Amino acid sequence: MAHQRITYCRICEAHCGLVVTVDRDEVVSIRPDKDHPLSQGEACPKGIAMTEIQNDPDRVIHPLRRDRASGEFTRVSWESALTEIASRLEESIAAGGKDSVAWYFGNPGAFSYSHAIWAKGFLDGVGSPHYYTASSQDVSNRFAASAMLYGSPAVIPIPDLTRTSLLLMIGANPFVSHGSLIAAPRIKTHLHAIVERGGRVVCVDPRRTETARHFEHLPIRPDSDAWMLLSLLCVLAEEGLCDDARIAGQSLGWPELREVALRHPPEETEARTSIPAETVRQLARDLAAAPGAAVYGRTGSCLGRHGTLVAHLIDAVNVVTGNLDRPGGAVFGHPAIALEEMASRAGLDTYGKVRSRIGDFPDVLGALPASLMADEMTTPGKGQIRSLFTSAGNPVLSCPDGPKLEAALETLDLHVSLDLYVTETNRHADFILPATTWLERDDLPVALLSFYAVPFVQYSDPVVPPRGEAREEWQIIDDLARRIGIQPYGHAAARLAARLKIKLSPRTMIDLLLRTGPYGDWFGLRRRGLSLGALRRRPSGVVLEKHVPTGVLGKRIRHRDRRVRLADPRVLDAARRLEGEPPASREYPLLLIGMRELRSHNSWMHNAPLLMRGGREQPLRVAPVDAERLAVGDGDIVRLVSKVASVEVPVRVTDEMMSGVVALPHGWGHRGGWRTANDAGGVNVNLLMSAAPEDLEPLAGMANLNGVPVRLEVVCRRRDAEAALASARGGHA
Secondary structure, eight states, rough: OOOOEEEEOOSTTTEEEEEEEEEETEEEEEOOOOOOOTTOOOOOOOHHHHHHHTTTTOOSSOOOOOOOOTEEEOOOOOOHHHHHHHHHHHHHHHOOGGGGEEEOGGGGGGGGGHHHHHHHHHHHHTOOOOOEEGGGGGHHHHHHHHHHHHHTTTTTEOOOHHHHHHHHEOOHHHHHHOSSSBBBBSSHHHHHHHTTTTTTEEEOOOOOOTGGGSSSOOOTTTOOOHHHHHHHHHHHHTOOOHHHHHHHHHOOHHHHHHHHHTOHHHHHHHHHHHHOOHHHHHHOOOOOOOHSSEEEEEEEHHHHHHHHHHHHHHHHHHHHTTTTTTSSSSSOOOOSOOOOHHHTTTSSSEEEEEOOOOTTTTETTBBBBBGHHHHHSOSSSTTTEEEEEEOOOOHHHHSSSSSHHHHHHHTTTTEEESSSOOOOGGGSSSEEBBBOOOSSSSSSGGGGGGGGGOOEEOOOOSSOOOOOBBBOOOOOOOHHHHHHHHOOOOOOOHHHHHHHOOOOHHHHHHHHHTTTTTTTTTTTTTTOOBHHHHHHTSSEEEEOOOOOOOOOOHHHSTTTTOOOEEEOEEEEEEEHTTTTTOOOOOSSSSEEEEOOTEEEEESTTTTOOGTTTTTTOEEOOOOOOOHHHHOOEEEEEEEEEOOSSSEEEEEEEEETTTTTTOOSSSOOOOSSOOHHHHTTTTOOOGGGOOOOOOOOTTTTTOOOSSSSEEEEEEEOOOHHHHHHHHTTOOOOO
């Protein structure tokens, strides 16, 4: 008999509430939860399409073992798989050392509290520094900037959407992403509400994105955000627009940063940014005059050559205008579980605690640059990677130079994947172990609670039992850890439990953290406080505050003097390096940017027919003026060439692009065990990106995926292609 279960989506940070119809332990349909206090009956197509991923016939639901000679996978038992994995892992460690083991943790894993804790804990238990995550293709430099500014990479301000009067968004497209490093269901409503109450939303982006079409669009040349931000600071200093009292009370280093900024007036940076000088000057005045303004940057601001500097300067503008930790400005979330405080006390909020063997890059929250994995596998010496675990990740598509990584994967002693599908990455694995979907596990968004624009918490029990033989990632890791004699725990409470021989499960841990957190019941001492039991009785979640509290900066900063550091020498050096930037390349006159798509999420949702309806295409977006100059039109096939590789793609001419800039979506070019995804075509844009250490952003090891110099070469005109196709079919053009 069919019944309904309440849960929430774990595809992006919005965490929209969902109602799942279940019949005989199978998901029948998914719809938005009208009773969810924040999403209020709204959800995007991806959450609804999880029915098709849950029931996908291509999904891996039994352990698979690959024969290296034939490349074929065969089904094996869990006992056989784990026994052989443990044995081969121990042999590899004996030969190569503890620091020869690596783990790559993909983006979907960040939405599971148990998976994240156990994966990092496993690697710590082994004793290896080789931890890699998708953050080095996304957000590591935001964390690195926070480490310098606030003393912890886990301290991240968010825009106060519910009270701001001016929101300046740099490289963000929340109408498609639904928000990143901010959890705000119905974010479209939030943004329109800013304008409706008399405020402004300004979108800085080389492309007139889906979000920018609804608000003020400020086109900018890719990878020039640092120049714009320095010019904003320059104007604020020149025109006496700084909030001197708040600067003095909150920060150190403004005189040094001010000196650097004054060398970059907007009249001199206009050629770099393509933003008129007077526009920058007026924007600086508006930020200073607004009763509450917030500067917020996301993926587009992170993926260039200066991402850490850009993140630092974003927060510096918020400080200098008096908008940090202020209603309507950039604020610090108030989570039910204070993860950043826990991480600090446990010594897990690291930046530069370890450094990579290749390139000498700092770790960021324990993670090293994923672009280096291939070199770390093939470069001999102490610490060479010999065994790799990948979970919920597809770095062959998401990292630069996928072919190099594919070749390196074949050299390993052991490669084990925990995933839902046979992907472009794990088709090279020795074992694929079937993981659960988020509909098959319990969850609470621990890592993302501090990003809620309205303080909120929700817990979900599993909606259905695991399909086939799928298991939760933490259970797989826990079982394997026991077989090799380690404890997969990475924090003090778990280590204490291990010493006392207490079996600690993720659910027990999360209940303990909830009950002792700022809203906890303290085991009955606070009558209306939170516990896991209390949340289970309110499955649509609990709003904790109307607004994010302010006046908390002194409690959040981890520097001993409780001051924001505006002039870290590493950041000042990065700012000075801008002055030596070479001019635009004549050989590669265009700049390539990436783009998100509403019915995609990186590379893992392209096998759902609901999301692939309508003949999905992935053309290269080209501005009309560039198309005319290059004599290309819609449907023409061009070769897109960078300094490292080339791909062939169809063209779409669109006035959403600024001149000199082209855009191509990421996550495509499938060659795995997912038939719908393989049939979708498209190319892997990251083939055009360099994985060389000298091409990574130095302060965080981020891949340079934005503003990449390229050129176009015409391969085939659309009319010629259509004529050839018609001829092949026996027809006529």
